Amino acid sequence: MELYTYYRSTASYRVRIALGLKGLDFQAIPVNLLVPKGGANRQPQYLAINPQGRVPALRTDDGEVLVQSLAIVEYLDERYPQVPLLSRELATRAHERAVAAMIACDIHPLHNSSTQNLLREWGHEEAQLQVWIEHWISQGLAAVEQLIGDHGYCFGEQPGLADVFLIPQLYAAERFKVSLAAYPRILRVAALAAEHPAFRAAHPANQPDTPA
Structure with a gap:
């Protein structure tokens, strides 16, 4: 592939x-x-x-x-x-998909480069963009924090669909200096993923096109 x-x-x-x-x-x-x-x-x-x-x-x-x-x-x-990246339990599968869609459809599009560039074209300053980005990422992660479980990864002891979407969003949050201190469940998942070889290999810092 x-x-x-x-x-x-x-x-x-x-x-x-x-x-x-x-x-x-x-x-x-x-x-x-x-x-x-x-x-x-x-x-x-x-x-x-x-x-x-x-x-x-x-x-x-x-x-x-x-x-x-x-x-x-x-x-x-x-x-x-x-x-498998999805639970065998029907309701849990829906929760996993909901978190993934929340990140892919509701959080990420509001801070990606095309959105930022359009806001700049409309005359918004960098400080205003930072407030915008912090607002949408924080609001979205606050909801994710309430939806995921209290143990292991987002919905179990093994990583799944929700984790696949959450971890890159946390990278974006850190890149834009958005604090994660208010999200202990999310931080728990992040700590587990940081030790997992698949997540580590996929990290932007480990890609062949990462600037030196």
Whole structure:
């Protein structure tokens, strides 16, 4: 498999974790989002792969190109079920999906680079952007804190879908200097993930396109 990725993209980070948890080999193909004139993701070569011009995109062993991290991770879980990312319990599966969707749909889009750039175009200063980012990340993580369990990872002793989405969001929170002190459950999960080889290998600091 080929993963079109960017080291600091939290959406790409999610898919790297899922691939690692399942022990799947893949070739990372870096897509530099910050090169001049709009980034490599806005060039025709990449738009032919993903018309939305975002990362990640995954080319499967069958040659199918998949986009959107939530869809990719669920595909991997269905295609390679031997290391499940979802609980066998129906209600727990819904909770896991809810946390993943909360992060992917409600938190991350409000602080990603395209949103920030548009706010700058509208005349907002960097201090205002920081307040905006802190507000949405803190509000979202406060809700996640109430939804996850009191032991182990988000919903059990083994990492699953919710953890795959939560850990990259915590990386973003730290990058934007958003305090996590009010979230003891989340910090518990973060400590466990920091010792897990799949999460460590997927970390932005360990990617081949990470700046020196």
